[in-house]
Amino acid sequence: MLTINNLVKHRGTDKILSGISFKARPGRVTGFLGPNGAGKSSTLRILLGLDHATSGSALINGKPFAELHNPLTTVGAALDGFGAHRMRTGRAHLRWIARAAGLSRSRVEEVLEIVGLTNAAGKRVGSYSLGMGKRLGMAAALLGDPQILVLDEPVNGLDPEGIRWIRTFLRERAQSGNTVLLSSHLMGELAETVDDVVIIHHGKVVADGTLEEVIGNHSTLEEAFFALTSEHAGDVV
Amino acid sequence: MRALNAELSKLFSLPGIWLAFLIGALAPAVIAALDSIVEKEDIIAGVSTRLAEIGYSGLGFGVQGVIILGVLSVSSEYLTESSESGGGQQITTSLTVVPSRPHFLMAKAGAVTVTSILLCMVAMMTTVSATHLILGEYAPAFEASRLIGVVCYWTFTALLAFGITVLTKNGIIPLTVLIINSSVISFSFLLSKITKLAFYLPDRAGIEMFMSFNDESNAIFNRFHTPFTAGLVMLVWVAVFFIVAVIVFHRRDVAA
Numbered sequence: 001m002l003t004i005n006n007l008v009k010h011r012g013t014d015k016i017l018s019g020i021s022f023k024a025r026p027g028r029v030t031g032f033l034g035p036n037g038a039g040k041s042s043t044l045r046i047l048l049g050l051d052h053a054t055s056g057s058a059l060i061n062g063k064p065f066a067e068l069h070n071p072l073t074t075v076g077a078a079l080d081g082f083g084a085h086r087m088r089t090g091r092a093h094l095r096w097i098a099r100a101a102g103l104s105r106s107r108v109e110e111v112l113e114i115v116g117l118t119n120a121a122g123k124r125v126g127s128y129s130l131g132m133g134k135r136l137g138m139a140a141a142l143l144g145d146p147q148i149l150v151l152d153e154p155v156n157g158l159d160p161e162g163i164r165w166i167r168t169f170l171r172e173r174a175q176s177g178n179t180v181l182l183s184s185h186l187m188g189e190l191a192e193t194v195d196d197v198v199i200i201h202h203g204k205v206v207a208d209g210t211l212e213e214v215i216g217n218h219s220t221l222e223e224a225f226f227a228l229t230s231e232h233a234g235d236v237v
Numbered sequence: 238m239r240a241l242n243a244e245l246s247k248l249f250s251l252p253g254i255w256l257a258f259l260i261g262a263l264a265p266a267v268i269a270a271l272d273s274i275v276e277k278e279d280i281i282a283g284v285s286t287r288l289a290e291i292g293y294s295g296l297g298f299g300v301q302g303v304i305i306l307g308v309l310s311v312s313s314e315y316l317t318e319s320s321e322s323g324g325g326q327q328i329t330t331s332l333t334v335v336p337s338r339p340h341f342l343m344a345k346a347g348a349v350t351v352t353s354i355l356l357c358m359v360a361m362m363t364t365v366s367a368t369h370l371i372l373g374e375y376a377p378a379f380e381a382s383r384l385i386g387v388v389c390y391w392t393f394t395a396l397l398a399f400g401i402t403v404l405t406k407n408g409i410i411p412l413t414v415l416i417i418n419s420s421v422i423s424f425s426f427l428l429s430k431i432t433k434l435a436f437y438l439p440d441r442a443g444i445e446m447f448m449s450f451n452d453e454s455n456a457i458f459n460r461f462h463t464p465f466t467a468g469l470v471m472l473v474w475v476a477v478f479f480i481v482a483v484i485v486f487h488r489r490d491v492a493a
Contacts, residue, residue, distance in 0.1 A: 011490075041492075042492070045329075045490075045491065045492055048329075048332075048333050049332065049333070049336050050329055050332055050333070050490070050491040050492070051490040051491060051492050052488070052490055065333075065336055066336045068336060071333060071334070071336050072333075072334055075333075077333050079325065079329050080323040080324065080325050081318045081322055081324055081325015081326065081329075082318055082322055082323070082325055083325050083326070083327060083329050083330035084318075084325075084327055084330065085251065085313050085316060085327045086316070086318060086319075087251060087252050087253065088247075088250050088251060089250070092246075092250035093250075093330075095246060095250075096243045096244075096246040096247045096250065097243070097334050099239060099242045099243040099246050100239055100240055100242070100243030100334045100335055101239070101334060102239050128322075130322055130323075133318075133322050133323075140330060153323075156323075
């Protein structure tokens with residue numbers, strides 16, 4: 001369970017987040033939506049302990065990220081970019097992560113197999129395509145077989161096969177009781193993957209509910225999104 | 238321990254580190270060999286004034302290897318990926334694996350320390366071998382106390398480079414300043430002509446852990462600290478930089 005409670009973030013005079021609250025529940029895929037600059041990445045970075053909140057809290061199973069004993073086995077995260085040094089090979093990257101979390105080398109080979117990167121594991125990360133880099137980030141997130149996945153734009157740059165794989169994979173994770181939180185701006189894709197939707201705009205939550213609730217009277221999620229995030233947005237659903 | 242293990246694994250899988258190893262392990266031996274060749278006749282005749290420095294000047298120069306090591310260990314975390322890949326940095330991965338920032342920095346500093354000590358020992362072996370190869374029975378005896386001084390000098394310098402790079406996040410500035418300072422012009426050496434306080438700068442104090450300073454004709458080369466106090470002075474610098482680095486790193490947003 002991920003609990004974001006009245007999260008506020010100021011950077012200098014900029015208000016990035018002004019009181020965001022929502023939950024991502026076990027057994028469900030929660031889609032986190034918003035235009036560029038709405039505060040999606042900031043929220044995820046605070047959740048993962050990378051940035052400090054000005055006030056409010058972001059808890060993972062009731063604890064802040066920094067208090068998790070071995071975070072990799074609780075929450076797997078893939079944020080923007082590959083999160084890897086370009087001169088290292090994909091396998092070497094996963095191996096140092098595995099060492100830090102006390103996981104075996106054979107687990108590295110397992111996740112490489114899961115994300116379909118075994119053949120490219122010996123190549124330097126700098127030579128990876130966007131899709132391969134995304135798969136590497138996904139492999140790192142899966143290393144500790146965590147109950148919670150936090151993914152920033154996971155399907156960005158993937159080919160149709162990759163997108164289908166991610167969708168099926170995330171649905172399966174959720175069905176076996178895991179929590180999945182993912183941000184995306186590919187509306188059509190998201191509508192086929194998520195159970196719950198949170199939409200933020202200008203650092204505020206403008207919609208929070210099940211996919212059906214958020215779509216409401218609109219014909220598609222995309223319609224609902226534009227209705228909610230246009231400058232004359234209505235009230236919270 | 239796991240975090241230290243991971244940091245060592247990171248260091249050794251980074252190709253740039255091999256440049257540090259190459260410079261650290263071979264440059265002192267090459268300089269010691271050249272020194273020995275130049276001084277050989279004087280040494281055999283027993284009139285060399287530089288016998289006590291043979292090998293040590295090379296070891297002083299080879300510290301550049303661990304400067305690269307200290308800088309790269311931190312700057313590699315902040316190397317930004319290409320914009321089409323999303324402009325990420327490895328530091329995000331590192332901090333989602335080891336969430337305690339002081340713990341993370343300690344592990345990294347530990348890896349830099351261990352690697353510096355090992356590299357310095359390799360450098361001493363190549364340097365001693367080089368002098369013996371050229372000077373044979375006339376090769377100076379290397380005293381353990383001075384060699385320990387060299388190990389401390391290398392390790393402390395690597396940690397200083399490490400601490401400074403945590404503050405700058407970028408490797409270019411610390412690398413340029415520290416490399417120039419240890420090879421072309423020593424700023425503390427220039428300053429020491431103006432004020433005695435310069436003897437308390439880390440690099441100037443640090444070399445007194447192993448250099449002999451027996452040139453009585455030039456006051457600047459005179460010994461100012463004992464090797465032990467020299468080590469203490471440098472250690473205080475390392476501690477100050479490390480504490481400031483931990484505080485800044487702890488407060489700083491990764492996105493900032």
